[in-house]
Amino acid sequence: MPDHNTEASGGQEPLLELSNVSKHFGGVLALKDVSFSLFPGEIHGLVGENGAGKSTMMKIIAGVHHEFDGTMKIKGREVRLRSAGDALANSIGMVHQELSIVPDLTVAENVFLGTQPLTSIGTVDWAKMNREAKKLIASLGLDIDPTTTMGSLPVGLQQLVELSRVLFSGAQIIILDEPTSALSPPEVKQLFDVLRRLRSEGRSIIFISHFLDDVVAISDRVTVFRNGQKVITEDTVNLTKDSIISHMIGRGSKGMHMGEDAELKGDDQKPVVLSVEGVSDGRSLRDFSIDLRAGEITGVYGFMGSGQIELARALFGKLPLRRGGLKLDGKPVKFRSTAAARKAGIAFVPENRRMMLFRTEPVFKNVSIAILDRIHRLLVKPAAEKKITEAHIKDLQIRPPRTGIALGSLSGGNQQKVALAKWLTHLPRVLILAEPTRGMDVGAKEDVIRIVKSLRDKGVAILVLSTEPETILTLADRVTVIKKGTVAREFSTGHIEKADLLAAA
């Protein structure tokens, strides 16, 4: 670690300072009494679990939220930023995890998006634009032809071009949100070289990441968030990956809670129903393999963007595979459509309710849609559908218990139960659940957990994908950690804690 960080946290005046900042959303306290400082020429790592408060704080700094308690100072002057443009005017720039690039335009056009230099007659001054873009990119120590199209560059370079756009607009404080999540190891190294160069120019960087190895490698100081509060800010030299994890999850402070640890009971004797063999989609999945066994819940844990969403879609016939294949009961299968996957006995509940439910249609039509071809030959018989739905409503305790009510008028947890119900009339061979309990209240969550476990006991092979370690640890009999589209680690038996998952991802 460079030695200037100790002096940075010492006498120097901070470039950015937040004092006692709190933020409410309705009745929910998202950020509680947080103080934070960023010094010139500092790379500051920001870590915490999903919902710990780091994005809320970033949005305050980037001008997205301007209603908050406490003060924010830039170079000692109190400010309240009201928009991203306002933030940029105060030399704060942000590079989001989802890059905001235009793939069909050239590198130079992307750098100068919206601010193209003009000639005297008002046309775009291409020569100047390409020249300036080249200079700017070269100042990051990179050699990219400014006339190539953005889309043809690898993700790592696209990100650096976006970074150069933020720099071009004069940002002194640069917020990077999950910058390494899509990068290969050489690309990460390249990014770090650029960041060190920027630091030596006196710019400050806030580095938000779930990848703790990366945070430890690049930051001068690290701030850890938990439950909307700042736990600690510490020089990185005094931290290790393990000590950061224990700050993140607060181990030892109040004992283990539900979902903080688990006894895995993976049983290799159970027959493999669906075997995923080295699948790649050419983007997010890289040679990923997993076996789903009858009567077992297999959890796949990983950070957002690590390939879970794509994995679920690949198994349900929505995403074509470039390489690798699936075997159902040992026979190779290929699903050309979701209809083909359903017919083969695969069921899928996606992570977002809007993707799977018909809000304006009555509950019974939402339940029966996946089984219409089994219960009706030609004509629909709403009475039969309602009867089936009533049984599910009773089993799953869906409230209010009415089949004819529009689905949109149910609470989120009950909508999620309806989404499950549609696969329960005729048990699937394989059930894929993405984020099955996200955003649900405790009661509904417990109902869903009970339902999923009872399906497991009936012999269904279940795959649970989640970015929340608690969800995985509550449900899974065995766990695979996915990292950048490949298997990072597998746990099949024995004791496992949240820290093990975080450390593996």
Place this chain on the structure above:
Amino acid sequence: MSTAEVVARPKFNLKRFLADQLRNIAPVFTLVALVIFFSFASNSFFSLDNALNIIRQLSITGIIAVGLTYVILTAEIDLSVAAVANAVGITVAFFTIQPDYVNIANGSVAVPGAIAIILALAAALAFGLVTAGGMTIIGIPSFIMTLAMMQIANGVSAMLVRGQIAYNYPELITTLGSGTAFSIPLGIDAAGKAMFIPIGWTIIVCLVFLLVGHLVLKYTRYGRYIYMVGGNREAAEYSGVNVKFIIGSVMVICAVCSGVAGMLGVAYFGSAQQNQFDSFLLDAIAAVVVGGTSLFGGRGGIGNTIIGLLVLGVVNNGLDHIQIDSFLKILIRGLILLAALIINVYAQVLKERQSNLD
């Protein structure tokens, strides 16, 4: 989860009911208002004779509108309906023996009537399959795909008819297109002669199409899939519905409906020639949309289309009965369509706002 919220049926809420039903109520109101207006504005409008006249004028459009209702329910569009109707109408004439002075396509190919009809239906099917393939296999948006098919169908018409006019069709087509199914006795006129109102076969055919179209949509599994695909295509796909098959099949159904309308149309007009169906595209789309079927898919149906057809028919017919600048009529029709579009989109917004409030 509290148990207090359950069981009790929510009270009837007028505002909610109106928001929910605006798309169904507004067209009926429009129809009633127009009928009342034209009845007072003209002496000749309000009569059984004229009512049947309106329905007869609507029957060809009605057959096209059935297919188009299916397409619009899935949130797609078909701009090729009129051109396909024209091409299929000309095809059936092409396969029928024509008078010597008609020299279409350097000599038409005469075959028995039944085969001519089968060939023409096959042509309609082929148009639909090409559209369906372009949309579902290649992924061309329906707006552009059917625009291309419109041009292609027009091209086929031009090639077959070569600027000529054909007058002969298979007997079945002539009967269904211009024949009288039965007559309704209407009493005795001043001279003591019995009066009859003839009901043409086109009206019967149109009613059959509307009825079958309605039954399929409301009471079959396939109809349910159409509504679900239109309501939320992604959710339908994640429920394992074969969305591509549904989308492709409605395009084929629409092309076949257009084809039948085209065959009856040439007989109804008494001639088969280029561009004679041009006004049917706008009329058919207008009928479906004015009736209240959502342009965003998933809401509406044949019932709506029937009201839409009647609104359209009353406007077209009523404007002929009142003293009005004939050029102004075109403008008025446009304004009525615009008003219907506003209601259509507004009903959707209201509905979505309502379901977000829940």
